[in-house]
Structure formats: structure tokens, C-alpha cells
Amino acid sequence: MDESVFHRIYEEYHQDVYRFLIYLTKDRMLSEDLLHEVYVRVLKSFGNFQGKSSERTWLFSIARNVAFDHFRRSSVRRKRTDESFDWETEQPADRGLTPEEAAVHGDDMDRLFKVLDDCTEDQRMVLIMRFLQELSIAETAEVLGWTEAKVKTTQHRAVKKARELLEGMDGWGGGGR
Amino acid sequence: MSKDKWNDEEIGHWLKSVPKPEDNRSRDDILARLKADPRLRDKQPSRSRKWIPAGVAAAALLAAGILIPSLMDGGGEVSVSDSASESADDAAQTTSESFQSGRSIEQNSAASDEEMSLRSDQSVMEKGLMGAAVYPEAMEGFVPFRIGLVHEATVVPVTFLIPESVVAEDFGSVSPGDAELYNRYASQIDEEALGFDDYHPYQGTVSTDKGGVTLVLSGDHPYDTASASITTFAESVQETFRNEENVLVRDESGAPAEFDQVGALPEIATEPEGVYFAYEKNDGTTVLAPDRRFDPAHAAEAIELMKSRTTDLFEPLIPAEADLIVELPAEGDRMTIRFEEPFDFSRMDDQDAARMIDGIALTAAQYHLRVRLQNAVNPPAGYQLEDVLPLPAGPNGIILSLPG
Structure with missing residues (x-):
């Protein structure tokens, strides 16, 4: 293992990738595990990185795949054990917050996760990439394997969805703080 | 922030203003965990104990469901190279030649044990694994030994074909099951030479009785380091013991094995699952994996x-x-x-x-x-x-x- 690569990746990207995984999983312990997997894949394949994309988008692509691999395996495992979970129609939040998930919450985070949970998977990814990770449209397209047009269209719908959800929450809340 | 109406700009600002979670672990702790991960350990030279002593052990390529025709009746000598690409080209060439001679899959499969064994002075093909299915006709004279090898947490099932004469010598008149084959041959596979992780044999003991196969894990087994490692372990076991209904997993006290991430894992079901795709390993070779x-x-x-x-x-x-x-x-x-x-x-x-x-x-x-x-x-x-x-x-x- 090349420790110099680890140290550089850690200094430049660690917290960003960690946050990305938190936004997807809402679970600190799981995010730590998945981040470990990201490092393993990065450190094993860094020599093969050809620079066709930026290092940043390459890392986020790996992180996204690691997370999605985990979700799909988890959903198959849950189906096999007869727990009802349909990845296509349900969102992880449907099963309620575990103590680990609750550990990353505060008021704003609660609202953020509610917004993310009620978006489609595509909308969620765009909100995370564009606003929370502050990637450009081009970078977002590269990470997700989309066209820039699709990023823009999805972003528009995602923001509209977020607005509906936030206005609804505020209406239920009955006032500001 | 709470308000009645939001415009797009405000939503963008709010999203960017949400407090960002931080990973409070130390860099050293993160690095230590990576150093402990066997997948990142520097490769050691192939351990000689993995191979039968020089002069007897060899591996050969099974190409596209057809044995290399030069190993068959009337075929020429096999040139076993160290290069996966060269061997793949050789196999494709000899396969093509046999096809042109009008031989069917069944004809190409027929071979004597004597013709199957390679000369002792031939170099070992360490990377001679090609993504291909093993069809029944190609198994004539062999006993299949299926094992779930691991490449960077991905489980790749591999079918080793062991000459019947060898199995007969090792087991006599007893027909070995999955567990017996595993205990006898798993430790002899040089996984790293084939481009896989050094994963087998499982850290524990594999036994079989009327209830099926039981895997008793040693106290220091490495399969519980992360959720991904448990998944890899379970899938490897699933591929290795396909002929069993399930595999019981126990700790050294005989209780169902406990994993931090998933709790008790008393058994692993071995029903086939997955859809086959091509998978490219780091050494550039492509295999078929579900x-x-x-x-x-x-x-x-x-x-x-x-x-x-x-x-x-x-x-x-x-x-x-x-x-x-x-x-x-x-x-x-x-x-x-x-x-x-x-x-x-x-x-x-x-x-x-x-x-x-x-x-x-x-x-x-x-x-x-x-x-x-x-x-x-x-x-x-x-x-x-x-x-x-x-x-x-x-x-x-x-x-x-x-x-x-």
C-alpha cells in the first residue's frame, strides 16, 4: 500500500467523501465502513487512474458505486430473510431511523434528510452533488454518467420537489424559528 | 430557517448552509484499519507449499468449453506459456483448427489421462484462467472442484478439474463431496498466481456429517472486519459448497457464529443466485462472475x-x-x-x-x-x-x- 497516496487523498478529499456517504446512508458507522471500502478500491487501483476525469470526480464515482453496491446487497439480503423491502419503490428511511442514523441528526439535518428521502434517487443524487458537495454541472454529469442536460433537468425538478417539501414542513410546523 | 414560500435561490442557499457532518476519527486510526486489510497487503512471493513439489504440479487452460485440442487424441504438444494473452491466443488458434477439422465438442473432449498430464518440465501457467463455461463433455476423466475465489471482495466461482486418477488415489473408493474436496485441495491452489486474493482455506475447519457441511470459524477469523467482508465470505462459501443445501457456521464453542455487523449467522444458504457478467481482474484477465x-x-x-x-x-x-x-x-x-x-x-x-x-x-x-x-x-x-x-x-x- 502506498501511504503517500493515502495521505494525499485523506487531506484533500476525506471529509467530502465522508459527507457524501452520510447523505446517502444517514449512518455514521456504515459510512465509516463504506469509506474504508472506497479507500481500498482507490489504493488498489490508483496506478490505473488514467486522468481521463478529475481525481475528485473519480473518487466520487467510486464512492457512489460502493454505496450502491451496499444498498443492493442489503436489499437482496433483506428480501432473502423475508423482510419486506422493495428497493425500487421504498426508501431506506421507510424503515425508520436506527440509533446510528439518529446520531447524525440535528434540526437542519432532520429537514435535509426528509427532503432527500422524499426525492427520487436521481433527484437526491443531484441535490447532494450540486448543492451539498458543490460540484459543477460538468463534474456532476461525469460522476453520475449523465449528460449535462439531464443534470440540469433533474436539478430543476429536484429543487422544485425540495421547495414543495420545505413549504409543506413549514406549514405543518406552523411557524419559523 | 422556516418560511412560507421558498424560491430556488433560497433553497440552494439553505442546502449549502446545512451544517456539514465531520468524521472525527483520527487519520492514524483510519490508516491503521487500512493497513490491517489483507487486500492491501504487499504481495508476498508465492509460497512454495502451495504447489506440489517441482516436477509434478501444473495448471492448464480450458478454452471456451473445449479442452486444448493438442492435448487430445492425435494432438501435438502443448506449449504452456506464462502469458495469459499468449495462452488465450494459442487456445483460440488450436480451437479454431480443431473446428475446421470438423470435430464436435464431444470429440474434442475425449482424451486419456496420460495425454492430459503435462510434462514436468513445462512452465506453470500462472495466469491461465479464462472466462469460460465447463461443459459436461469436457469433464470426462475429471472430477470438478468448484471454489469461490476472491478478487477485491468480488467472489468469482472457479471450476478446477482434477484427474479422476488423482482423486481415486487420494480418496480410494470413497466418492468425495464438496467438503472433502475442499479440505484436500483448497490449500494447494496458488490464488495469487492466478490473480486472486489469498483467501483460502477458510480460517476454521470444514467438516461434514449427516446434517451437511459445518464451518467452524477460528477465534481470529478476519471475516467480520466490515459489512463487505461478511458478504464476501458468505458468497464465497455459497459458491464453494453448491452441492450442499446449506452450510452451518459455528464458533469454536459450537454456537452459531456472531458477526458485529449482522448478528448471528447460523447458516449460509447455497442456492444459486446471480446473473453472469464479465469481470476483469487487475491482471487484465477476464472471467465470468455472477x-x-x-x-x-x-x-x-x-x-x-x-x-x-x-x-x-x-x-x-x-x-x-x-x-x-x-x-x-x-x-x-x-x-x-x-x-x-x-x-x-x-x-x-x-x-x-x-x-x-x-x-x-x-x-x-x-x-x-x-x-x-x-x-x-x-x-x-x-x-x-x-x-x-x-x-x-x-x-x-x-x-x-x-x-x-
Whole structure:
């Protein structure tokens, strides 16, 4: 293992990738595990990185795949054990917050996760990439394997969805703080 | 912030202003965990104990479901090279020649044990594993030993073919099951030489009785370091003991094994699952591996999923533009896959075409179905599409020649 690569990746990207995984999983312990997997894949394949994309988008692509691999395996495992979970129609939040998930919450985070949970998977990814990770449209397209047009269209719908959800929450809340 | 109406700009600002979670662990702790991960350990020179002493041990390539014709009746000598690409080219060339001579898969498979063993002074093909299905005719004179090898947390089932003479010498008149074969031969496979992780044998003991196979894990086993490592372990066991109904997993006290991430894991079901794709290892060789994230409702859906690309790990075996209709049998075990437009295999690379056919056969075999391909032309050498494809015995075949 090349420790110099680890140290550089850690200094430049660690917290960003960690946050990305938190936004997807809402679970600190799981995010730590998945981040470990990201490092393993990065450190094993860094020599093969050809620079066709930026290092940043390459890392986020790996992180996204690691997370999605985990979700799909988890959903198959849950189906096999007869727990009802349909990845296509349900969102992880449907099963309620575990103590680990609750550990990353505060008021704003609660609202953020509610917004993310009620978006489609595509909308969620765009909100995370564009606003929370502050990637450009081009970078977002590269990470997700989309066209820039699709990023823009999805972003528009995602923001509209977020607005509906936030206005609804505020209406239920009955006032500001 | 709470308000009645939000505009787009305010939503953007709010999203960016949400407090950002921080990873409070120390850098040293993160690094220490990585250093402890066996996948990142610097490769050690191949341990000599993994091989039978020089002069007797060798491995050979099984190409596209057909044994290398030069090992067959009337064939010439085999030139075993160290290069995977060279050996693949050699295999393709000799396969093509045998096809041109009019030999069928069945004829090419016939060979004596004497012709099968390689000369002791031939170099070992360490990277001679090619993605291919092992069909029954190719197993004549061999006992298949299937094992779930591991490459960077991805489990790749490999079918080692051990000469019957060797198995007879090792086991006498007893017909060994999965556990017996595993205990006898797993430790002799040099996984790193084949481009896989050093994973076997499992850290524990494998035994069998009337209840089936039991795996008793040692106290310091490494399968609980993360959720991914448990998944890899379970999938490897699932592939290795396919002929068993399930595998009981115990700790050294005899209680169901406990894993931090999932709790008790008393048993691992071994029913086949997954859709076959091409998987490229770091050494550049391509094998066939099932992607178990999919959970198709039936074989027809499984075949259709072979066109899907959802991750950078697995490469689809069926081109996305191939329109096919899958007909499941009302009874019997024959599934028909018909291409809506004539599918010309000669437009693909030969190896890709062979992998596509093998992958389809292997995916169908997960449902105990054989496949008939219709409206397809120009198959790669050795495949005859007029007939139903035989039910493959396993993927990624390698002949393991051991001292007799």
C-alpha cells in the first residue's frame, strides 16, 4: 500500500467523501465502513487512474458505486430473510431511523434528510452533488454518467420537489424559528 | 430557517448552509484499519507449499468449453506459456483448427489421462484462467472442484478439474463431496498466481456429517472486519459448497457464529443466485462472475438483466441492442432464447462471443435450465447452435494436474 497516496487523498478529499456517504446512508458507522471500502478500491487501483476525469470526480464515482453496491446487497439480503423491502419503490428511511442514523441528526439535518428521502434517487443524487458537495454541472454529469442536460433537468425538478417539501414542513410546523 | 414560500435561490442557499457532518476519527486510526486489510497487503512471493513439489504440479487452460485440442487424441504438444494473452491466443488458434477439422465438442473432449498430464518440465501457467463455461463433455476423466475465489471482495466461482486418477488415489473408493474436496485441495491452489486474493482455506475447519457441511470459524477469523467482508465470505462459501443445501457456521464453542455487523449467522444458504457478467481482474484477465445484487423473478428476467450496466465492476455479456425473446418451458428444462433480428456472432470478438454464449448458459443453469439459441448465426468456433447447449457444470475452468 502506498501511504503517500493515502495521505494525499485523506487531506484533500476525506471529509467530502465522508459527507457524501452520510447523505446517502444517514449512518455514521456504515459510512465509516463504506469509506474504508472506497479507500481500498482507490489504493488498489490508483496506478490505473488514467486522468481521463478529475481525481475528485473519480473518487466520487467510486464512492457512489460502493454505496450502491451496499444498498443492493442489503436489499437482496433483506428480501432473502423475508423482510419486506422493495428497493425500487421504498426508501431506506421507510424503515425508520436506527440509533446510528439518529446520531447524525440535528434540526437542519432532520429537514435535509426528509427532503432527500422524499426525492427520487436521481433527484437526491443531484441535490447532494450540486448543492451539498458543490460540484459543477460538468463534474456532476461525469460522476453520475449523465449528460449535462439531464443534470440540469433533474436539478430543476429536484429543487422544485425540495421547495414543495420545505413549504409543506413549514406549514405543518406552523411557524419559523 | 422556516418560511412560507421558498424560491430556488433560497433553497440552494439553505442546502449549502446545512451544517456539514465531520468524521472525527483520527487519520492514524483510519490508516491503521487500512493497513490491517489483507487486500492491501504487499504481495508476498508465492509460497512454495502451495504447489506440489517441482516436477509434478501444473495448471492448464480450458478454452471456451473445449479442452486444448493438442492435448487430445492425435494432438501435438502443448506449449504452456506464462502469458495469459499468449495462452488465450494459442487456445483460440488450436480451437479454431480443431473446428475446421470438423470435430464436435464431444470429440474434442475425449482424451486419456496420460495425454492430459503435462510434462514436468513445462512452465506453470500462472495466469491461465479464462472466462469460460465447463461443459459436461469436457469433464470426462475429471472430477470438478468448484471454489469461490476472491478478487477485491468480488467472489468469482472457479471450476478446477482434477484427474479422476488423482482423486481415486487420494480418496480410494470413497466418492468425495464438496467438503472433502475442499479440505484436500483448497490449500494447494496458488490464488495469487492466478490473480486472486489469498483467501483460502477458510480460517476454521470444514467438516461434514449427516446434517451437511459445518464451518467452524477460528477465534481470529478476519471475516467480520466490515459489512463487505461478511458478504464476501458468505458468497464465497455459497459458491464453494453448491452441492450442499446449506452450510452451518459455528464458533469454536459450537454456537452459531456472531458477526458485529449482522448478528448471528447460523447458516449460509447455497442456492444459486446471480446473473453472469464479465469481470476483469487487475491482471487484465477476464472471467465470468455472477452479480448477486440482482434478484430476478425468473430465468427470463435474469437473461434480460445480462444486458444491464449498473456498476463499473461487471461488464454486460449481451449487447444492449440485442432484442431477444425468452421462452420458459412449461415443462422440461429447455429454455429458448430467440433474437428478434438475426444475431451475427461474427460481428463480435471471438472471445466476447464465446463468453456471451457461456454466460447465458451459466445464468440459465442457475435455474437448472438448458438453452437453445434461435435466429443467431456464425457462432464462435466449437459452438453448434442447432443443438441445445449442454448444461454447464461450472464457470472458469482450469485443469489441475497433480502427481499421480
